[in-house]
Amino acid sequence: MTPELSSSTPEATLKRAVPDSLSCAHCGLPVPDAVVGSAAERHFCCSACELAHELIHGAGLGAYYERRDALPTRSGAARDTGGSYREYDDPSFRARHVTHAGADARLELFLAGIHCTACVWLVERLPRVVPGVRSASLDLGRSALDVTFDEARVLPSAIARALAVLGYPPHPSLVTQREGERRAERALLVRLGVAGALAGNVMLMALALYSGAAEDAPYAALLRGASLLLTAPAVFFCGSVFLRGAGAALRTRTPHMDLPISIGILAGFAQSAHHTLFGRGEIYFDTLAVLIFLLLVGRWLQQRHHRAAQGALDLIAALAPATARLVDGEGRRDVPAQAAPVGALVEVRVDERLPIDGIVVAGRSSIDSAWLTGESLPEEVKPGDRVYAGTTNRGQTLLLRVEGAGTATRLARLLESVESAQTRRAPIVRLADRVAGVFVIVVLALAAGTLVAWSFIEPTRALDHAVALLVVTCPCALGMATPLAVSAALKRAARAGIFFKGGEFLEALARPGTLAFDKTGTLTEGRLALVSFEGDPGVKALVSAAENGSGHPIARALVAAFGPAPNLRAESVREEPGRGLVARVAGHEIRVGSRAHVEGSSAASTLPWREALAAAAELGRPAVAVAVDGAVRAVAAFSDPVRSDAPASLESLRRRGYAIALLSGDQPRVVDAVAAELGPMVEARGGLLPEEKQAWVERARRDGPVVMVGDGVNDAAAMAAADVAIAVHGGAEASLGAADVFTTVPGVGKVLEAVVGARRTLAVIRRGIWFSLAYNAIGVVLCMAGRISPLLAALLMPLSSLTVVTSALRARTFDPPPREDA
Amino acid sequence: MTVLFVVLPLAVVLSISAALAFAWATRRGQFDDLETPAVRLLCDDINERPRSLDPHPPRSPS
Numbered sequence: 001m002t003p004e005l006s007s008s009t010p011e012a013t014l015k016r017a018v019p020d021s022l023s024c025a026h027c028g029l030p031v032p033d034a035v036v037g038s039a040a041e042r043h044f045c046c047s048a049c050e051l052a053h054e055l056i057h058g059a060g061l062g063a064y065y066e067r068r069d070a071l072p073t074r075s076g077a078a079r080d081t082g083g084s085y086r087e088y089d090d091p092s093f094r095a096r097h098v099t100h101a102g103a104d105a106r107l108e109l110f111l112a113g114i115h116c117t118a119c120v121w122l123v124e125r126l127p128r129v130v131p132g133v134r135s136a137s138l139d140l141g142r143s144a145l146d147v148t149f150d151e152a153r154v155l156p157s158a159i160a161r162a163l164a165v166l167g168y169p170p171h172p173s174l175v176t177q178r179e180g181e182r183r184a185e186r187a188l189l190v191r192l193g194v195a196g197a198l199a200g201n202v203m204l205m206a207l208a209l210y211s212g213a214a215e216d217a218p219y220a221a222l223l224r225g226a227s228l229l230l231t232a233p234a235v236f237f238c239g240s241v242f243l244r245g246a247g248a249a250l251r252t253r254t255p256h257m258d259l260p261i262s263i264g265i266l267a268g269f270a271q272s273a274h275h276t277l278f279g280r281g282e283i284y285f286d287t288l289a290v291l292i293f294l295l296l297v298g299r300w301l302q303q304r305h306h307r308a309a310q311g312a313l314d315l316i317a318a319l320a321p322a323t324a325r326l327v328d329g330e331g332r333r334d335v336p337a338q339a340a341p342v343g344a345l346v347e348v349r350v351d352e353r354l355p356i357d358g359i360v361v362a363g364r365s366s367i368d369s370a371w372l373t374g375e376s377l378p379e380e381v382k383p384g385d386r387v388y389a390g391t392t393n394r395g396q397t398l399l400l401r402v403e404g405a406g407t408a409t410r411l412a413r414l415l416e417s418v419e420s421a422q423t424r425r426a427p428i429v430r431l432a433d434r435v436a437g438v439f440v441i442v443v444l445a446l447a448a449g450t451l452v453a454w455s456f457i458e459p460t461r462a463l464d465h466a467v468a469l470l471v472v473t474c475p476c477a478l479g480m481a482t483p484l485a486v487s488a489a490l491k492r493a494a495r496a497g498i499f500f501k502g503g504e505f506l507e508a509l510a511r512p513g514t515l516a517f518d519k520t521g522t523l524t525e526g527r528l529a530l531v532s533f534e535g536d537p538g539v540k541a542l543v544s545a546a547e548n549g550s551g552h553p554i555a556r557a558l559v560a561a562f563g564p565a566p567n568l569r570a571e572s573v574r575e576e577p578g579r580g581l582v583a584r585v586a587g588h589e590i591r592v593g594s595r596a597h598v599e600g601s602s603a604a605s606t607l608p609w610r611e612a613l614a615a616a617a618e619l620g621r622p623a624v625a626v627a628v629d630g631a632v633r634a635v636a637a638f639s640d641p642v643r644s645d646a647p648a649s650l651e652s653l654r655r656r657g658y659a660i661a662l663l664s665g666d667q668p669r670v671v672d673a674v675a676a677e678l679g680p681m682v683e684a685r686g687g688l689l690p691e692e693k694q695a696w697v698e699r700a701r702r703d704g705p706v707v708m709v710g711d712g713v714n715d716a717a718a719m720a721a722a723d724v725a726i727a728v729h730g731g732a733e734a735s736l737g738a739a740d741v742f743t744t745v746p747g748v749g750k751v752l753e754a755v756v757g758a759r760r761t762l763a764v765i766r767r768g769i770w771f772s773l774a775y776n777a778i779g780v781v782l783c784m785a786g787r788i789s790p791l792l793a794a795l796l797m798p799l800s801s802l803t804v805v806t807s808a809l810r811a812r813t814f815d816p817p818p819r820e821d822a
Numbered sequence: 823m824t825v826l827f828v829v830l831p832l833a834v835v836l837s838i839s840a841a842l843a844f845a846w847a848t849r850r851g852q853f854d855d856l857e858t859p860a861v862r863l864l865c866d867d868i869n870e871r872p873r874s875l876d877p878h879p880p881r882s883p884s
Contacts, residue, residue: 118862141859186848197837202834219826226830724870 026053026167052167056122059129064122066311086158088172090336097172098156104134105151109170111143111163123168130154130162144171147608172542185303188241195238198230198574200290205230206286210791216515217279227285230274235269239292241299255437257479259391263440263476271467282464282790284471287797291476294801298480324355328401340403340405341615348393348400357409358400360385364577365395366552382579391411394551395577435478435769443473452786461786467789472779477800481768492814498743498754505740508724509758512657512680513705514682516697516718519664519674521711522728523646523748526636528553529562531621535607537633539590539626543563543634546583546590549573552622555581558592567793580624591627598625598632609635620670639670642677649748650678653755658707661700663693663718693718709751726751757814764811768804775800 044627057320065580098104110121110544119138123145126136132154136284137146146201147159163170205223236243242265245258257279268284271302275281323334327345337355345361348354354367366378367387378394381387389409404410404656436662448464464624486503491501500506533540539809545568547555552575580593589600595613609625609632616637650660664671671686688696694717700706701723708722719739727739728746743750779796781789845851 102849120858138858139855140861181853182851186851186854189848189853193848194841197841197844201833201837205830216823222830226834230834667828767825791853 001315004681015413026050028568052165055129055162055165059125061122061125061128065385085157085164085170085334088156092155093172093336100425103150104148104451107147107149107156107159107172108174109145109147109163110159111138111145111168111170120166122166123163124161126162129166130159133159158379165251185300188296188300188303191238191241191301193373195234195289195293197294198234198238199286199293202227202230202234202289203286206214206790206794210794220281222226224283224285225275225278225503227283228273230291231269231285232270234289234292235265238296239265242292242295244271245311255440256433257482258474259437259474260436260440260443260473261291261479262471266294267467267472268444268471269359271463278369282468284468284790284793286796287471287790290794290798291474294476294798295479298483303481324402324405325349337405337595340402341403341672342402346400347399347401348398350393350396354389354400355390355405356400356402356528357386357388358402360398360797361479362399363395363397363399365393365398366577368392368394368553382577391596395575403434436475437473439478443470446473446780446784454786458786465601465783465786465788467782468793469783472783472788472793472796473776474797475772475776476771476797477804478769478776480801481772481804482765485761485764485768485811488606488759488809488811489764489813492812493754493757495758496750496753496814498750498757498814500741505724506761508705509741509755511705513723514659514661514700514703515653515707515709516661516700517665518708518710518715519662519666519671519686520640521746522679522709523662524640524642524674526640526711528557529641530636531639531641532616532761533561533614533635534636535609535626535632539628539633540587541568542588542590542628543592543626544568545585546570546573546581546592550575550581552581554622554638558636589630592624595625596629607632607635612637618669619673620667639673643747644673645749647678649752650750654679656755658755661696663696663715665689665693689716690715694721697721709748726754753814760811760813764808764813768808771803771807775803 007644008300039551051749056062068473085755097107112339113686121139123138124136126147127133130149132152134150136148138144139146145163149156161171190336197802207225208224239262242258243254246820247261249256265288268288271281272283272285272288279725295663307804324337324340325347325651326335327347334345341357346356346358350365360381360383362383364380364382367381368378368391387398387402411646447469450469451462451466453470482503486506487696489506490500490503518528542561542565544559545565547558548564548570550556550573565723566584570583570585573581575581576593576597578594580591583590612635613623613625616635619639621637621639623635625633626636654660658682660683661679661682662671662675664674664686665688667685670687671684675681675684683696685696693715697706697708697718698721701721705723706721707724707726708719709726710719711727711728719727724741725739727742728748728750741754744755775796779788779793782792
């Protein structure tokens with residue numbers, strides 16, 4: 001059984017069209033020929049899928065297969081990791097992740113592979129699958145499952161194992177750390193609701209006053225008094241958000257939108273309260289209450305989007321390898337990765353990520369460190385070699401001696417440098433806040449001017465007109481323009497598969513500057529593909545049959561290029577790490593591998609195959625020779641192909657005024673070849689260390705904004721140093737941690753979409769700000785002319801807000817995909 | 823119009839109760855996730871006999 005073969009090839013998604021009889025009954029991926037049973041009613045691509053299918057049917061939940069409207073994605077296919085999740089029962093784990101409510105214990109788990117509505121249905125039936133679980137409730141937006149269970153009846157590890165078998169490998173969340181944020185969001189929502197209720201009632205009373213229905217003094221006094229009573233909590237409870245913000249802005253002497261808002265609210269409230277108590281003069285309670293309500297709506301939307309992005313990052317952080325399989329005298333047991341003692345032995349199986357830094361003690365394998373170093377080819381390792389946490393074991397099971405764990409790993413040190421670089425980055429002052437700074441000064445000057453001018457014309461009305469100006473210019477539309485446009489844009493972006501960690505990156509991304517790209521996995525596919533094949537085409541089927549069971553990238557590339565060979569079966573397949581593969585197919589001995597590997601048998605050939613291998617090596621391309629029964633019959637060369645959308649997308653970005661640079665850790669000649677395909681660049685450099693990339697970005701920032709696009713941990717430091725960091729899909733978890741923007745769809749096309757969308761959003765924000773300033777200008781003129789009334793103010797303010805809201809929500813920022821003329 | 827002296831406080835009391843109910847629901851977390859409940863509704867329950875199956879029973883008590 002070869003789960004890694006069927007569930008992790010990128011081609012798998014393209015092969016979905018194969019007939020049902022050959023696709024896995026659980027995950028829908030094609031079933032490898034080797035495991036197709038002729039008599040079976042259902043076929044499975046791997047034992048894990050079979051187990052998941054059996055489990056789902058056994059619990060009477062077979063309806064899952066009818067409900068689902070999407071097949072699991074590549075990472076979502078059931079992949080029983082075989083983990084025992086024993087560490088979930090550890091007291092230290094429980095202390096960190098399990099909370100108690102009465103007799104029940106609560107645990108929040110992030111689930112990988114949640115992909116459709118049927119997943120919600122299936123996962124929430126967990127109490128049927130695992131006795132002792134009381135309830136399971138999934139938050140689809142965050143992929144987080146809240147499990148309540150009886151600790152006396154079920155262990156956390158049993159819950160985790162069941163979820164892993166169903167195809168949703170769980171990762172513990174630190175829900176307690178986010179509890180404060182959640183409470184803050186709820187508190188804001190309560191304020192919003194209360195403000196809405198108060199505003200509605202105050203508006204009704206204002207309507208009675210405006211319509212003149214309450215002409216008689218006692219009724220008017222009643223309505224005005226009640227308005228005061230209801231507006232007071234709106235200002236001091238609901239509006240405290242703005243008052244506190246204004247206080248902070250004053251203390252730190254930084255302009256902030258809260259400052260003009262608070263001045264308007266407080267001046268209007270103080271004067272209206274004074275007028276109410278003395279029973280004469282105008283009141284603005286309705287305008288103030290509605291103002292606070294609308295501003296809170298904007299604030300709440302902003303916060304909600306911020307949390308959504310934060311949740312996605314938590315999920316990614318939880319995916320890092322957390323456990324190590326320790327081997328000692330008592331056998332194997334799982335321990336938290338950071339608790340693995342130096343000198344202990346740790347086992348790492350095929351396709352598992354290394355939890356620690358260590359030295360290979362036993363086993364020969366290939367290590368895929370594209371994640372860490374950007375090197376596109378797996379590295380062969382043998383006993384005595386050093387390997388690093390975060391890389392993936394691709395060959396066979398390895399036994400490692402721990403050299404460093406937890407914070408002592410190379411990965412942890414790299415992440416630390418990311419964090420320190422992030423704190424050094426200057427905060428981006430938001431456009432609206434910059435406007436607010438000028439706004440406060442202008443409005444206060446205008447109010448003072450009105451006061452002075454009217455004290456000559458009509459001294460008793462001077463203060464009224466000045467306060468009316470402050471109320472009318474209270475920047476409701478201005479305060480909502482940015483949050484609404486940003487949150488609407490972020491929502492549209494998320495639907496298009498682009499996630500922004502914060503609205504300020506929209507602004508930074510819209511400015512033209514340098515776009516620095518990583519190569520592997522960003523501009524290229526991040527996997528090997530056959531680029532040339534010289535020799536006898538008749539050997540293709542034999543090679544495909546021989547390589548079918550191997551997980552080596554070259555083997556996968558060969559099988560993908562030649563297609564499966566259903567009639568041929570390989571026997572006595574033997575892989576020699578770092579050299580090649582030997583097998584018997586249809587009575588022939590097939591050798592595929594390096595020069596040394598093939599020469600070991602015989603070198604007889606009519607082909608200039610040694611020269612062909614050398615020529616490929618000259619281009620930085622891995623190549624293999626194919627020998628059949630001791631005679632070399634063909635030579636195949638491979639490379640990591642450039643993504644099909646990359647050249648056009650880069651050209652489009654160049655036309656928008658961005659300079660393109662290519663920074664890679666791969667060999668310089670490979671980088672040169674890729675750069676040649678992609679058109680003019682300001683710089684294309686290979687062989688860079690992570691530290692050198694970071695230095696390059698820091699140098700480039702002196703000339704203008706730098707956007708770093710990458711997907712590997714080796715980019716993380718450079719990403720943190722850049723003005724905006726974009727992580728493209730398929731990238732490492734840690735780079736997503738350092739990224740400001742990340743995409744769920746691979747390719748450079750999304751980078752282009754993000755840039756275009758950011759520019760459109762900024763245009764919408766500017767439009768909103770101009771709209772609201774125009775309305776304010778009208779209000780100012782009316783106030784200074786002494787022609788404003790509370791009714792006019794009550795009409796003008798929501799009208800301006802409505803214009804801005806409509807313009808922000810209807811703007812097509814991120815959809816449809818950018819056209820060339822956009 | 824004297825009815826205003828009764829109706830107005832009544833309206834205020836009603837609004838306050840609505841605001842309190844909203845605050846209660848919010849603090850209980852009913853507005854934390856606005857996406858999943860909509861999906862959950864689509865999946866009506868099917869009552870079949872439950873059965874448990876732990877594919878990897880713990881080999882020894884820990």
